[in-house]
Every structure is written in structure tokens, then in C-alpha cells.
Amino acid sequence: MIEYYALIKHLHMTTAVLSVTFFLVRAWWSVREVTLLQRRWVRILPHVNDTLLLVLGVTLMVMLSMWPHQHPWLAAKLLALFGYILLGTVAIKRGRSPMTRGLAALGAITLFCYMLGTAVTKDPLFLLPT
Numbered sequence: 001m002i003e004y005y006a007l008i009k010h011l012h013m014t015t016a017v018l019s020v021t022f023f024l025v026r027a028w029w030s031v032r033e034v035t036l037l038q039r040r041w042v043r044i045l046p047h048v049n050d051t052l053l054l055v056l057g058v059t060l061m062v063m064l065s066m067w068p069h070q071h072p073w074l075a076a077k078l079l080a081l082f083g084y085i086l087l088g089t090v091a092i093k094r095g096r097s098p099m100t101r102g103l104a105a106l107g108a109i110t111l112f113c114y115m116l117g118t119a120v121t122k123d124p125l126f127l128l129p130t
């Protein structure tokens with residue numbers, strides 16, 4: 001299994017980039033009320049990718065025996081993930097006005113960048129000056 005580690009990590013990173021790309025497009029369509037957003041494949045494809053992203057992340061975590069209670073950056077990333085999902089549903093589905101959906105989308109993208117930062121630096125407080 002460990003010989004697949006590099007591949008799994010690359011796939012995890014690729015699905016992360018795809019996730020935010022799909023999100024940016026869908027959030028834009030949601031704010032502008034573009035009907036393409038209702039297409040079946042537009043609703044399904046990002047979910048398939050996001051499921052893969054999370055499954056690959058959990059696989060890495062298990063392979064490295066790296067648990068959130070031992071690694072604060074991982075705990076912070078998972079907490080931010082909840083926020084990203086929550087704000088994402090407001091941006092794309094639940095927000096009543098374009099303004100609400102747009103603000104929720106900005107919040108979700110900020111959290112996504114934070115997740116990337118914690119993953120790369122392995123430091124939940126990477127934003128603070130040292």
C-alpha cells in the first residue's frame with residue numbers, strides 16, 4: 001500500500017484543486033442565477049470529486065497514522081472543512097439573495113485557502129507573524 005503513497009497524495013492534491021475550481025464556477029453561476037447550475041452533471045460531478053478528495057485525505061491520514069488530536073494543523077483543516085461545506089451550501093443552494101450567496105462564497109473560498117495553507121505549512125497558525 002505504501003508504494004502508492006505518492007500517487008494517493010498527488011490525487012488528493014489534484015482533487016483539491018478541482019474542488020475549488022468547480023466551486024468557483026458554481027458559486028459564480030449561483031450569484032448570477034445562471035440556469036446551467038441546475039444541470040444534472042453540474043450537480044453530480046463536484047460531489048463525486050469532493051467525495052474522492054475526502055476519501056483520499058482519510059486514506060493519507062490512516063497510512064501515516066497521523067491523527068487530528070496529535071497534529072493541530074490537521075484538526076484545524078478538518079474544522080475549516082466543516083465551515084467550507086456549510087458556507088458552500090449557503091453559496092450554492094440555501095442563500096436567498098445573490099448578496100448572501102456571494103458573501104458565503106467569499107467566506108468558503110477564504111476557508112479553502114486556509115485549508116491549503118495548513119496542509120502545506122503543517123501549521124494552523126501559519127498566518128501569524130513568527
Ligand code: HEM
Binds near residue numbers: 058060064066081120
Ligand atoms: C477528510 C479531509 C482531509 C483529510 C483527512 C486530509 C488529510 C491529509 C493528510 C494526512 C495530508 C498529509 C500528507 C503528507 O504530509 O504527506 C494531506 C495533505 C494535503 N492536503 Fe489534505 N486532507 C483532507 C482534506 C483536504 C482538503 C479539503 C484540501 C483542500 C484544501 C486538502 C489539501 C491538501 C494538500 C494541498 C496537501 C499536501 C500538502 C503538502 O504536503 O504540500 N486536504 N491531507
